[in-house]
Amino acid sequence: MGAIRRIGSMQDSAHAALLPPAYDPAAVEQKIYAFWERSGCFTAGRDPGKTPFAIVMPPPNVTGSLHLGHAWNNTLQDIIIRYKRMAGFDALYLPGTDHAGIATQTRVEKTLREESGLSRYDLGREAFVERVWAWKHRFGNLITNQIRALGASCDWSRERFTLDEGLSRAVRKVFVDLYREGLIYRGQRIINWCPRCATALSDIEVEHSEVQGTLYYVRYPLVNGEGEVVVATTRPETMFADVAVAVHPDDDRYQKMVGKRLRLPLTDREIPVIADSYVDPEYGSGCVKITPAHDPNDFEVGLRHQLEMPQCIGPDGRLTAWAGPYQGLTREAARAQVAADLAAQGYMVKEEALTHAVGHCSRCETVVEPYLSEQWFVRMQPLAEPALAALARGELRFIPDRFEKVFVHWLENVRDWCISRQLWWGHRIPAWYCTDCGGVTAAVDEPQRCEHCGSERIHQDEDVLDTWFSSALWPFSTLGWPDETGDYARYYPTHALVTAYDILFFWVARMVFTGLKFTGRMPFREVVVHGLIRAADGRKMSKSLGNGVDPLEVIDRYGADALRFTLTTGTSPGNDQRFAFEKVEGSRHFINKVWNAARFVLMNVPEGTELPALDRSRWELPERWILHRLNETIDAVTRYLDRYEFGEAGRVIYDFAWDDFCDWYIEFSKLALYGDDEARKQQVRAVLVCVLDTLLRLLHPFIPFVTEEIWQSLPLPGEALVTAAWPRVQPEWDHPAAAREAAAVMELVRAVRNLRAELNLPPSRAVPLVVHAQDDAWQTLFAANAAAIRRFCNVSTWQLTLAGEAPAQAVSAVTSGAQVYLPLAGVVDVATELERLRKEQVRLASELERAEKKLANPQFVAKAPAAVVAAEQAKADDFRTKLAALAARMELFRRV
RNA sequence: GCGGCUGUAGCUCAGAGGGAGAGCACCACCUUGACACGGUGGGGGCCACAGGUUCGAUUCCUGUCAGCCGCACCA
Numbered sequence A: 001m002g003a004i005r006r007i008g009s010m011q012d013s014a015h016a017a018l019l020p021p022a023y024d025p026a027a028v029e030q031k032i033y034a035f036w037e038r039s040g041c042f043t044a045g046r047d048p049g050k051t052p053f054a055i056v057m058p059p060p061n062v063t064g065s066l067h068l069g070h071a072w073n074n075t076l077q078d079i080i081i082r083y084k085r086m087a088g089f090d091a092l093y094l095p096g097t098d099h100a101g102i103a104t105q106t107r108v109e110k111t112l113r114e115e116s117g118l119s120r121y122d123l124g125r126e127a128f129v130e131r132v133w134a135w136k137h138r139f140g141n142l143i144t145n146q147i148r149a150l151g152a153s154c155d156w157s158r159e160r161f162t163l164d165e166g167l168s169r170a171v172r173k174v175f176v177d178l179y180r181e182g183l184i185y186r187g188q189r190i191i192n193w194c195p196r197c198a199t200a201l202s203d204i205e206v207e208h209s210e211v212q213g214t215l216y217y218v219r220y221p222l223v224n225g226e227g228e229v230v231v232a233t234t235r236p237e238t239m240f241a242d243v244a245v246a247v248h249p250d251d252d253r254y255q256k257m258v259g260k261r262l263r264l265p266l267t268d269r270e271i272p273v274i275a276d277s278y279v280d281p282e283y284g285s286g287c288v289k290i291t292p293a294h295d296p297n298d299f300e301v302g303l304r305h306q307l308e309m310p311q312c313i314g315p316d317g318r319l320t321a322w323a324g325p326y327q328g329l330t331r332e333a334a335r336a337q338v339a340a341d342l343a344a345q346g347y348m349v350k351e352e353a354l355t356h357a358v359g360h361c362s363r364c365e366t367v368v369e370p371y372l373s374e375q376w377f378v379r380m381q382p383l384a385e386p387a388l389a390a391l392a393r394g395e396l397r398f399i400p401d402r403f404e405k406v407f408v409h410w411l412e413n414v415r416d417w418c419i420s421r422q423l424w425w426g427h428r429i430p431a432w433y434c435t436d437c438g439g440v441t442a443a444v445d446e447p448q449r450c451e452h453c454g455s456e457r458i459h460q461d462e463d464v465l466d467t468w469f470s471s472a473l474w475p476f477s478t479l480g481w482p483d484e485t486g487d488y489a490r491y492y493p494t495h496a497l498v499t500a501y502d503i504l505f506f507w508v509a510r511m512v513f514t515g516l517k518f519t520g521r522m523p524f525r526e527v528v529v530h531g532l533i534r535a536a537d538g539r540k541m542s543k544s545l546g547n548g549v550d551p552l553e554v555i556d557r558y559g560a561d562a563l564r565f566t567l568t569t570g571t572s573p574g575n576d577q578r579f580a581f582e583k584v585e586g587s588r589h590f591i592n593k594v595w596n597a598a599r600f601v602l603m604n605v606p607e608g609t610e611l612p613a614l615d616r617s618r619w620e621l622p623e624r625w626i627l628h629r630l631n632e633t634i635d636a637v638t639r640y641l642d643r644y645e646f647g648e649a650g651r652v653i654y655d656f657a658w659d660d661f662c663d664w665y666i667e668f669s670k671l672a673l674y675g676d677d678e679a680r681k682q683q684v685r686a687v688l689v690c691v692l693d694t695l696l697r698l699l700h701p702f703i704p705f706v707t708e709e710i711w712q713s714l715p716l717p718g719e720a721l722v723t724a725a726w727p728r729v730q731p732e733w734d735h736p737a738a739a740r741e742a743a744a745v746m747e748l749v750r751a752v753r754n755l756r757a758e759l760n761l762p763p764s765r766a767v768p769l770v771v772h773a774q775d776d777a778w779q780t781l782f783a784a785n786a787a788a789i790r791r792f793c794n795v796s797t798w799q800l801t802l803a804g805e806a807p808a809q810a811v812s813a814v815t816s817g818a819q820v821y822l823p824l825a826g827v828v829d830v831a832t833e834l835e836r837l838r839k840e841q842v843r844l845a846s847e848l849e850r851a852e853k854k855l856a857n858p859q860f861v862a863k864a865p866a867a868v869v870a871a872e873q874a875k876a877d878d879f880r881t882k883l884a885a886l887a888a889r890m891e892l893f894r895r896v
Numbered sequence B: 001g002c003g004g005c006u007g008u009a010g011c012u013c014a015g016a017g018g019g020a021g022a023g024c025a026c027c028a029c030c031u032u033g034a035c036a037c038g039g040u041g042g043g044g045g046c047c048a049c050a051g052g053u054u055c056g057a058u059u060c061c062u063g064u065c066a067g068c069c070g071c072a073c074c075a
Helices: A025-039 A066-086 A101-116 A127-140 A143-152 A163-180 A236-241 A296-304 A323-328 A333-344 A381-392 A400-411 A467-471 A486-491 A501-519 A552-557 A559-568 A582-605 A623-642 A644-672 A678-699 A702-711 A737-758 A778-782 A786-793 A830-856 A858-863 A868-894
Strands: A054-055 A091-094 A182-195 A199-201 A206-221 A228-233 A244-247 A262-263 A268-274 A287-290 A348-361 A370-378 A397-399 A431-434 A440-442 A457-458 A492-501 A524-530 A768-772 A795-802 A808-816 A818-823
Touching: A025 A143, A025 A552, A025 A559, A025 A702, A054 A066, A054 A486, A066 A091, A066 A143, A066 A492, A066 A524, A066 A552, A066 A623, A066 A868, A091 A486, A101 A127, A127 A552, A143 A552, A143 A559, A163 A182, A163 A440, A163 A467, A163 A501, A182 A296, A199 A370, A206 A236, A206 A262, A206 A287, A206 A333, A228 A236, A228 A244, A228 A287, A236 A323, A244 A702, A262 A678, A287 A296, A296 A370, A323 A333, A323 A644, A333 A348, A381 A400, A397 A400, A400 A501, A400 A778, A467 A501, A492 A501, A501 A524, A552 A559, A552 A582, A559 A644, A559 A702, A582 A644, A582 A678, A623 A644, A623 A678, A623 A737, A644 A678, A644 A786, A678 A702, A678 A778, A737 A768, A737 A778, A737 A808, A737 A818, A768 A778, A768 A786, A778 A786, A786 A795, A808 A830, A808 A868, A830 A858, A830 A868
Parallel strands: A054 A091, A054 A492, A244 A268, A397 A524, A492 A524, A768 A795
Antiparallel strands: A182 A199, A182 A370, A206 A228, A206 A348, A244 A287, A262 A268, A431 A440, A431 A457, A768 A818, A808 A818
16 A cells, blocks of 8 residues: 555554543544545455455445445445455455335435426436436435445445446346347236336235235126126225136036126126136135236136236226226225125125235335236246256355255246336336337347348337346446456456345345356355344334434444444344344443553553564463463454354454453553563563454454554554454464463452452452462462462462461362462351351362262263363362362361 | 244343353442453353253254244135
8 A cells, every 4th residue: 555654543642641541433433444445455456466355245225325234234244355355365345336226216206296296207208317317426425435434345446336337238238148048028917016116026026914804705696697606805896807707627516607607796797607727616615706917816817718808907006997987996995895886786795804915015015916017027947947056066155054945945936037117217128129010129239220120110118127137247247247357357256245134035046047147157155144133122123113223323323343343243143133222332342442452552562662572481371371362262263254153253352352351461461561570571562562463453354443543553563454464373372271370370369359259358458368279380370470369369468388277267268279268367257157168068069969970970981072071070170179178178167 | 834043141142962151231349550431249040841862962853832034825
């Protein structure tokens, strides 16, 4: 990043002590993001020698605003990208936005209506589309700026929009190629129609939800007056488009009816009784009215029996001329009216309450109308099959893997995809119709003449493509495909795709089969699936409930890092999480803790300090232990990140930072820093800086802002943390013995603190401490750490010997390697002390019993791994030693 | 109907074939020279239930119950 130097922040203060004791994210986040962007460190491809690693961002709606789902999704992606960047990859995080056909068009139409009372038709297509573009230019960078506020390290120089010229060309090419191969066709079919949006929808844009309805049993009399059939229907208003009544061919009750003619009530029309095995004789009356234009199953029946397909409901959801006097009524009004009239005229046999699932528009919740119309479709089976085969070959990994099953099931049962939308905002279908020969010309570039007859009298299809049609190409269209660009060659296939499970079918499946079809490869190797974010009470966040939380508000109040850390530690693979402000508060506290640990280090490493190299020979127990723990932490975080276990990774560093570094090591370090051994002081400073440096690196992908801010203040080479190297385990830091020894020292300290607390001794009161070490080795250890023990426990006089005569008037505890006594004449109550010891004895005895029982089991000794048996043996020994000491102690007390 | 997820401390949730964990909340004490967005100590759980596999199950398998979510739906 050449000319860009560090931002200059903490180190500008005269002294770290002048830094505010509470971290203020608002003061630094924008400055740091600007620094990152300016430095070019997010731009991929600057070092061709590095291995590429690419993630494409799931494009949010260009005129939408960030919600917590986006925040979560982008945080996880950014963690991966930042980690990979630090680990030496040429990391590309490709951002962009989606034109979101229906949503955006609806939004602009609404404003138009509010501002001028005009509809899009009043304006005309061209003017309206212009308006949408104006809207896009006005609000289009809102969401991308919000993604910046979150800290996402996107390569903005490669930002894409689904309606960009390049991407549009990719869309047209895919359409034309599929059309020529017969994989896209146009046909008269029943599709899902939203009367409010006035457009066709694909199957997955329909949400089925249970509705309380009525099953009407209606008499259809025979024309000859010799009887009747009773049909059951939930939609009597469609009867004007009935063309038959079907019964099962084997249904004895109705066999004689087949072929007879019925008179349709409320009309003068006659319709036949037909036989079709689609009818379930068990359900309802066993007679089904057939309405091919208004029901997908009836449509199939209609095709089989070559029936007419009249429509009695129009695209606006109102009854048509076919409904005679009912024309113009809405579906709902017509249903009520028809039911009432049928009843009044004696056709209604009965009405039964019925709950059934009804399709609703996923966008506006209007009841979807199965509607017969001419639409464009993608033939799915030939595309799904190669995808299934590739999945079976293991070319795509789902994390967690259970989502593969859902995915496969969907692909196995997928139906043709309706891709035409009766909208104006989107990619216009690249198909032209010839007025003369009626032929269709599909072309990437606007054709001058019909490719069938050469006529120039051609006009383009009015409709646009489903937005997901362009999203399906996103991983390669954004990289330049169909051109063989450098980016496409270098970054495609991308590596990981991070997404919530709710768009697996909408988006992931479609990228998979178009990717395979057009690039010959899976567009990504791994799909990292996360869940949905819910309100604190577990309900979905929604506009109607008013329980949505604006991530920008969270960022304002707590900082982007706190939001990120909350979302990250709340992640468990594939599962939903609940959002609560208390959690964000917890994250903010953690960030503040890190901030203050840094303040401590800086205050003790004055400007200009020349830090010595780490020198293992000069380390004492705290240094050996903390670096050993740091190694374990580096290893764990790296492994968890490699497995996309974000929550666990975050938790592991949290524990290290707070418990090990802050609570213990910093406290240990004070002994040296406030002492007067200059050489040791320098070594401890070096260790402090090293641990803090490493900790910041490990934390950076999770909480990038605060870590960058702190890191640039440290006396270290390098310009920015964002491009610093990811830590590696240092074999020379490994020190299992130190881990055990430190554990014993800490256990001793805790035991003394516990005694003090139980005696209600205020921390300010120094107490005498007697320690009896179990053997020479333990004695050496405790002697070496006497200063720490004395400081941590506020000890006045200190006596460390090998086990010997115990002070009588004392409270005591048994720890690994030692017995500790607080000889406090007058404070000790023999009865309470005995009771305390007895409770401890009971606890230890039960532990020992458990261990001994295990060890006494020959099967356990024979079959369990040796290490497990040895560990159990060691535990038992430890318990026995402690119990013996305890028994001796109690004996002494009884004699007093 | 088919498939999946969840059930662990008061709450929110991790976890893992071998001594039950965190955060918040709670109790007690503490303005110690990084931090009260803090420190120290503490209480609290037959890990939903019943079987099975195993030397050993809270963890793996089967079933039951409860909550949730997909997919498919017959009017």
